[in-house]
Amino acid sequence: MLAGTLPWLISYAWVKQMGAYPDAVETRMAWEWNIPILGWTALVYSSPYLGVPLAFLVKKERAQMRRFQVCAWLCIGIATLIYLSLPLTAAFRPPLPGLLAQWIELEQLAAWPAVASWPSFHVLWTLLVAQALAGQAPKWLRYGWAVAVSVTCLTTGMHSVSDLASAVLLWGVLRDPARLWRRILALSERLSNAWRSWHFGSVRVISHGVWAGLAGGTGLLVVVSAAGRGSVAVALLVFVCGLVCAALWAQVVEGSSILSRPFGYFGAVLGGALGVGLVGIMGGNWTLLAGAFAIAAAPMQALGRLRCLEQGCCHGHPVSWGIKVFNIHSRVTAMGALRGVPIHPTQLYSILGNIVSGMLLARLWALGVPVTVVAGFYLMSAGVLRFVEEAYRGEPQTLRTAGLPLYQWQALVSFLGGMVVSLMPAAAAPGFSLPGLGYWGCALLTGLVCATAMSVDFPKATWRFSRLTG
Secondary structure: OOOHHHHHHHHHHHHHOOOOOOOOOOOOOOOHHHHHHHHHHHHHHHHHHHHHHHHOOOOOHHHHHHHHHHHHHHHHHHHHHHHHHHEOOOOOOOOOOOOOOOHHHHHHHHHHOOOOOOHHHHHHHHHHHHHOOEOOEEHHHHHHHHHHHHHHHHOOOOOHHHHHHHHHHHHHHHHOOHHHHHHHOOOOOHHHHHEEEEEOOEEEEEOOOHHHHHHHHHHHHOOOOOOHHOOOOOHHHHHHHHHHHHHHHHHHHHOOOOOOOOOOOOOHHHHHHHHHHHHHHHHHHHHHHHHHHHHHHHHHHHHHHHHHHHHHHOOEOOEEHHHHHHOOOHHHHOOOOOOOEEOHHHHHHHHHHHHHHHHHHHHHHHHHEEEEHHHHHHHHEEEEEEEHOOOOOOOOOOOOEEOOEEEHHHHHHHHHHHHHHHHHOEEEEOOOOOOOOHHHHHHHHHHHHHHHHHHHEEEOOOOOOOOOOO
C-alpha cells in the first residue's frame, strides 16, 4: 500500500510546500461560482481517504495489482509534472453556515494553498480504484462511486469542472499502460521504417528533412520569444555555429566511407557555446541568449529525435520487446546489421525525457529565475538524459573509453558544466513574448537550412560531407 500511496503523499506535500503560484491562472469558469455548496456532500468527498487504502488490501491477482500500481505511478508522475509546469489553480469556495460546513472548512485548510488541483487527483484515485476492483464489486457501484465523488468536488468548492475533466482525460489515457506503450512503440516502429527519398539529378532529398526543418524553425521561434525580437540576428549566428560544429565534431567521432556527413549533438552544444561567446565578445547579452537557447534546445532535440528514428541513428541495442527496422536505408540495417531484430527505441526515450525537461525549463523561465540557472539546468538535465540513454544504445561505431561509451563521458562533462554555468551571476529571465508574423519567415529559412544540411545529399559523390546514410 505504501508503494502506491507514499509517492503521491510526497509529491502532493512537496508541491503544496512550494506555495501559491505567483502567476496563477484560475480554471473555474464564471458560472461555476454559482454552484451551491452542500455541506453534507463532504461525507462522500472524504470517502477516498478510506476507499483508496482499502483498495490496496482487497485481494487481487498479481497482474491486476501490478497494473493498478503502475497506473498509479504514471498518474502521479505526469500529474506532478503538470503541477510544476502549469500555474493552474481553482480557488476554494468558502461554504455557507450549515450542516458539516466546518468539515469543508477543515478540508480546505488542509489542502491550502489551492495548487496541485489540475488534474484532480481526488478524482484520479477514485477512477483508479474503480478500475482496480474489477471482479470485486459491480461495475455500476464502482464507477457510480467515482462519479459521486467527482460531483462532490464541485459541491464542496474544492475543485473546478476543468480539474475534473483533466483527471478523467489523464485516466483515460493511462488506464492501460501496457496497451499505451504498445501503441507508442508501434508508431515509433512505423516511423523507423518510413525512410523515403527523391532524386533530382545528382541531388537526393530524404523524407526525414521535415523533422530537421521543424526542429530548426521551432528553435528559432522559441529563442526569439524568450530573448526578444531583437535577438534574431545573433540567434542565427549561434544556429550556424551549432550546425557547423555538429558536422565537424561528428567527422572526428563517426565519419566513415559509409557515413560522410554525420552530425553530433555534443558538437552542436559546443558550437552553440562558441556562438554565444562570440555574441558576448561583440558586446551582446550572451547570458540571455544562452538561457534562451537552453529553453529552445529541449523541443528542438525532441523533434530532431523523430529524424533520428526515421534515419536510424542513435538506435538501441537488441531487446526482446523492442521495435523492428526493415528499411534497408536505415542506419539500423545499413551500419548496425540489425534488420528485423527488436531493439530499444532509444530515440523515443530521448523524446520523452526532453518533453519533461522542456516543460520544467519553460516554467523556470516564466518564473523569472536567473538565465544562467536555466542554461545550467538544461546542461545538467541533458547530461543525465544522455547518460541514461547511452546505456541502451547499440551503434557499432561508438567509441568506448575506460569501459564507458564516449557519449557518456561527454554527458558527464555536460552535467558538470551545467553546475558551473548555474552558479554564474545573471539577470532574471524576462518571460515570454509572442514573435510577430514577420519572424515566421526567419523561422522558415532556418528550418530550410537545417533540413538541407541534414536531409539533402549527393549519394554518388565521394567527397567529404557529400553523403548521408541510405
